[in-house]
Amino acid sequence: MQPHDAGDEAGQRTRPARSRRRRLSALVMLAAMAAGILFAVMLVWSTISSERAERRQTVRYAAVVSALRDINRAALNAETGQRGYFITLDRRYLASYEFGSDLYPRALAKLKHLSAESDDAQITSLVGEIETAGNAKFAELAQIVAMIERGDIQGAQQRILSNEGRVEMERLGDALARLEVVERAMQAEASQDAFDAEKRVLPLLALTMALMAAALGLGFALAMRAARAEEAAARAVEIEAARDRADLLARELNHRVKNLFAVILAIVRMSGRGSEAAAPVVDNIASRIHALLDAHEATQGHDRDNPGGGADMALLIGKVLAPYKNDNHSAEITGEAVALSEKQATPVGLVLHELATNAVKYGAWSVDSGRIDIGWTLEDDASQEMITLCWRESAPCIAEPDGEGREGFGTLLMRSSARQLGGTIERRFEPGCMIMEMRFPKEA
Template sequence: MRWPNAVLLLLIGGAMLGLIYLVYQTVEAERAERDQSQLTSDIIEELQRVHTAALNGETGQRGYLITLDRRYLRPYQEGSEQIEPALRRMRDLLGDNATTRQQELLDEIDALSRAKFAELETSVLLLEDGRLLDARRQILTDEGQETMERLLRALGEMEEIERDILAEQARDTARIEGRVFPLLAGLIFLLLLAIFLGSRLVSRAARAEAEAAQAAAIGEARDRADLLARELNHRVKNLFAVVLAIVQMSARDKPEAKPVTDAIAQRIRALLTAHEVSQGELDRELASLEALVETSLAPYRSSKHVATISGPEVLLPAKRITPLGLVLHELTTNAVKYGAWSANGEIDVSWTRDDGLVTLVWKETGVKLDGEPDRKGFGSLLMESAARQFGGSVKREFSADGLIVTITAPDSDMPSLATGEPRT
């Protein structure tokens, strides 16, 4: 797995964990909001009961004062019965979660409620004793009205605090939910990106599999082609052997033709040598120039026939090996018959590669030659024809000490390797 894919998977995993955490927080926040909403609703309901109880008590007091009919005391009696349970339930609902201000207000509401009903009870008792004027004077002191106003303010503030707490809880929930959606969008983007990259990986894998199958098919085809080429190479060698045998047998009964058949046989052997150099390794499209020179000199090379070979490793296209091999064969046989090796001289073969050309220099020393022949023999014509085939030239220079032959060929398709040392 490449590192961008690993990073992407890590990002997706991290985003999913973050999303799970935020979803959990959102669920918890919504649950807390629901609980707070229910709690606020219950507290407000109890506040309203306290308020209603106080109003009922005051209403019953006023009705009894005006009519002196005890039936009008029923709201007062109901309010007296409702106030204590409402205050107790309110304390239970707030519990330990009440803020300092809520606790203060709760104590104040408790005290004011008790004070209000104590004031109402006093006036009712005065009325029951027949002290109507005292009851009216007690009511007209505005003590009850002031207590009622303070109670209503405390109830209102308590309700406002509860509504603020509920609103803050709702804001927290909305804030948490607001973080979920961007992360969810990012996760969706990462998932889409992962799907896209996954499809690319699948496509690459399928393409690689197809290429592997194609490569396997090509390999099988190449193996079959190599097998056929090896078989053809074997048959070509056999054909050379048959032709060589026919040439040699043709001169058996005609001694006067033996020089001609020997020359033909030698050239056939040269072709066979060039073929072996160019087709020695069928999986290579190039052949070594050094191997060609070594093979051409090998049949005649000995301690008396000394040859030095030097030059960089140069690979020739197989199609150029055969004509160049014929040229080297002609030079070798001429050296044995007329040149350096006929007089215990030496041969030096070297080549260079420069400025787009491969230049091979064949130098024979230790033999005195009479100069360039007046006419060109078959060997000279053969070398010129071969030079045209490999796209180069063959130039001969005769001197008092020997012969120098310069062979040039373009170096296209001839990659050079390491420089070789002279070989003797």
């Protein structure tokens, strides 16, 4: 697969996730705004409804009070006119009586209409009491006026002195007063409800704004998170494409190195052709070149003995050391069977190759009496198995290097390999001895 193809496929895989994150952020912000607006509308509507109810109750209260006062005024005018007509027999007093008699039914009809708007049983009962007492009072007044007009002054007098009219007037006045008290209480309750609604609206609106701000902040945070995720996804795509290019270059370089080994091997064989005396030397050099090729492939995580990738620890060490071993270069290798993945074989092989070349140049194998001991152990550490690889060189020429100056490329390469394995590497010197320990987790 070409690098750009891998990047395209990774980009195609991340597009649905980006789209989902965008939709989620948009839905959260829209839901927050819709909920905040709905709550604010409901709050404002509740306040407006309370104020409308108060205004309606105020208008109704004024109309009821006006009707009650008209009924009371009608009764008083009618009674005053009836009394004046009885005492003076002057028909001009009947004008007041007729005014009251005409006003009463209109005021009573208005009161009954207003009471029909309320489902309060107390108001209905009081209106009934007012109608009963008022009708009785005006019937009594009408009978007395009729007696006077017939000339039955004595009968009219007896009727007046019976106190029936006074009782009905008191009943009417009491019912009017009680109904006004009830209407005033309803008006006060409506005013208090409107006042409470107005008092609630500001803090609740502030709370609504705070909740909307919090929700919008959450939406913004989700949007930022989605943006960061998209950025990370884009970087991942770039890293994957770069890794593919690096792998392609590594395979190309490995191919060229193998071709170089093949060319060198061909040159050696051509140089010894036709000379029987040179044949053993040519065969020895050719075997060394083959060993170097095997070591190179092993350090790259590829092995003809294990085409699937990875390597056995003992086999990997043996192939790395094979090009340099001879009768004067001894090495002791001990350890249980440990399989390394392809991902682990490359950095471990590079570390071993660097140690082997250092041993040949100025370490244990730079003299005939040097010795190398390599061992590894597998141990449990918490919930993970750890591999500890120990390389020990012994020779009189080994000494701790000068501490001044920068680390060489080989040291940096070994530290980088240890970090790639997710482990640590440590090198220490003792008299006539160099010890390297590398510890890294075993892959399942």
